[in-house]
Amino acid sequence: MSSSRYALLSLLAREPLSGYDIKQQMNNRLAPFWKIGSNQVYPELTKMEEEGLIRLQGVEQHTYRPARKLYEITEAGRQAIIAWTVEPVEMDYGTRDDFLLKTYNTWLIDPQTMVDRMEHARRQHEERLFFYESKAEELKQQRRLASPHADPIASTLFVIEFGIRWERLYIQWCEDMIKDLAIANGKQDVPDPGPPSSSEEP
Amino acid sequence: MSSSRYALLSLLAREPLSGYDIKQQMNNRLAPFWKIGSNQVYPELTKMEEEGLIRLQGVEQHTYRPARKLYEITEAGRQAIIAWTVEPVEMDYGTRDDFLLKTYNTWLIDPQTMVDRMEHARRQHEERLFFYESKAEELKQQRRLASPHADPIASTLFVIEFGIRWERLYIQWCEDMIKDLAIANGKQDVPDPGPPSSSEEP
DNA sequence: AGCATCATGTAATTTGTTACATGATTCT
DNA sequence: AGAATCATGTAACAAATTACATGATGCT
Known part of the structure; x- marks a missing residue:
């Protein structure tokens, strides 16, 4: 099922x-x-x-x-x-994230283009982070402090908290990759794998 | 497609x-x-x-x-x-994780049972963390330092790095939830997280 | 003797996505 | 005037899971 x-x-x-x-x-x-x-x-x-x-x-x-x-x-x-x-869950290895898969292909792409994409991703995750953070604030007001473990709001907060951490991780990871690519790009002995050199395409 | x-x-x-x-x-x-x-x-x-x-x-x-x-x-x-x-990606909201969904139902469940499940999840993610960490070590040896951004291994490392951070986040989150539930569960002993505490159902 | 590995594939079924259809109301 | 919202649903299609089928070899 x-x-x-x-x-x-x-x-x-x-x-x-x-x-x-x-x-x-x-x-x-x-x-x-x-x-x-x-x-x-x-x-x-x-x-x-x-x-x-x-x-x-x-x-x-x-x-x-x-x-x-x-x-x-x-x-x-x-x-x-x-x-x-x-029921205990067996961890599923199947979390599919297109951006992660694309990152796996970074080596095929002009670094500056890749940096643009990573900044785009970072921005999206920042937006969602703000959304979660305000959601969390809102929920914390409503929480019944009496019996926290039987309170559905506390459970929702667990999930939101995960979301917040996940978004922070994603943002940080994007930033770190951007730095890495900037260093690589800086050395510019780039025999690059070809295609659309600078700003924009498809 | x-x-x-x-x-x-x-x-x-x-x-x-x-x-x-x-x-x-x-x-x-x-x-x-x-x-x-x-x-x-x-x-x-x-x-x-x-x-x-x-x-x-x-x-x-x-x-x-x-x-x-x-x-x-x-x-x-x-x-x-x-x-x-x-191609730029639009973030997909569809990341489905059964354990997260179950966490959303924590309020319905006996806290000790939930703690057991979280410890189970944590252990699984620890295993995977070790796997990634050794994978990363291995790959770092092979990396060509000359043109890092055109090196497929560097791209693989980006992805593995994400995996490592993701597993750490998951583990930390499990631990924090366990602490929260222990407090909620209250005055009782609540022994340290470690021994699989038995006394289980289905 | 029995099971895991290598290596290809097919079939049946379940899930999930995208698009469509209706139609009054309220917002811009 | 035109779009968005509320509210139900269906149809067609695409994608994924599970199970099956074959079959020699090598490991325990």
């Missing part, structure tokens, strides 16, 4: 949501860790309802727009998400 | 390889960043040959076993991988 269904259940374990809500939340909370399209959300919700993991809590009808179907998790669903969460 | 084909080309840009070699190298070099099954490798090689991006360099026949088909990259292939590498 795909983990995507458990991503849905993980959200529904916290509060009742519609399919639309779920998609939105993926971009605001689980954001960088899980993304899913409507094509997967709606059929999966139907399936999970049939299996009794969730149930329709109610339908909001605004006359002019499609019915908003709110789902809530059932006790069976709760047990299912707990059972899955508790 | 899937990036997987460019993973193949990235390897073939460095040296001629067979489909089997490619699979092996994914576990020794690109390891954590790209994985692929034989079902994708062989058909993709056929397709790329038809498109003129690679060509059959030779076939080694050992009588008793299947022919070993060595492929080499063509000039068209070289241009293709360069063009792809130079």
